[in-house]
Amino acid sequence: MDMQDIIITKRDGGKLSREQIEYFVKGCAAGAIPDYQTAALLMAIYLNKMDREETVALTDAMLRSGDRLDLSGIRGVKVDKHSTGGVGDTTTLIAGPLAAACGVPVAKMSGRGLGFSGGTIDKLASIPGFRTALTEEAFRDQVNRIGIAVTGQTGVIAPADKKIYALRDVTGTVENMSLIASSIMSKKLAAGSDAILLDVKCGGGAFMKDRQAARELGELMCGVGRAAGKRTVAAVTAMDQPLGLAVGNALEVKEAIRTLKGEGPKDLTDLCVFLSGWMVCLGGAAPNYEEGERMTKAALASGQGLAKLGELIEAQGGDPRVIDDPALFPISAARRKIRAQADGFVSEVRAEAVGVAARLAGAGRETKDDEIDPGAGVELARKVGDPVRKGEVLALLWAEDEEKAEAARPVLQDAFVLTEDQPAEPPLLLEVIGE
Ligand code: URA
Ligand code: CA
16 A cells, blocks of 8 residues: 555545555554645545545544543443534533433543633633543543543544644645544544534534535534444534623633523523433433423423532532632633624624634633633623614623733624614524434
């Protein structure tokens, strides 16, 4: 086998065999293939695409390039939920405890985030005392004991993906269905759950800008999951404006707590009920989605979801008093208020711009070694459809220092678009790719 032949096959629009894909991925993980050859193959894949069979083979090879988490010591059907990445996506901290309260074990391994605001692990790290690194044994024991645990990545998960992603990032080859699907699914499958729920984000603040592309990605990822023998369901959800009101690490944990108290924003609450409803169904605690939704709503109304988040915080060393006292969270010192410059209605809150503002304020990372300020971020005071008068507050900004506040402020101001007529409320749940 020869890397040059593999590149030429794809360059000429041919189909790669399982053996060719394995040769490439193995060589890549071992550092045996020079970056220029990997980059050339990635561009050929980007231009000429892969079919479903090639995508399944690529996912499988990347998955086997590293460690796999063994969750067999955890009782019950483990369901993993994954979002393809949005702005202000706090759903894991809400849907996870809700599903756990309904009896589905939630064993969540989560990455640190690159980008706008941190990943779930960064959000949890804003809770005073919270431990985000659990050993595999402690992780397993905690799920068996209280039904939920969240840990940072243990072991070396899909190292081939890490290498390939870094090259995609600098060669203009990120936005390819097969490369995205195999990258996400190799890591999900290595994380060892029995079933997978995917939240495919669609819109200005997401990888997939239009609905057709998001649906195709969802269908492809479902196909890959099922080929690996896992029950897999995908939802396509809107990511044009941020989800909920908070974007930032401590801000989002506070928002999750409010939501579990029944006081959260409607879009975030609805999406979390939906996601937990599916987790309960896929985890076998309910015979169908409708029953999963009914159980989730009951766990939300009774406060059992909130109690489960409290148990999670306490079990991992966090201060459980944060549930009742938001003042215990860090909050950044440099503050700005973004005000409406005219009367009207909010017609757009551009998610990407809000995300960039949050990152500039200190809430996210540009490179993997950047430090996050847990108290930085944005809190929206208005969302799409809301009326506003000139001079009223559209959003609050908290930044690590004055310089960062000044960098983020105009970006956040420009995220808002106002019109004279009231726009219709945009739909959130676009479609479900069921079983
Ligand atoms: N997230 C990933 O992990 N990989 C991709 O390719 C895109 C999003
Ligand atoms: Ca949010």
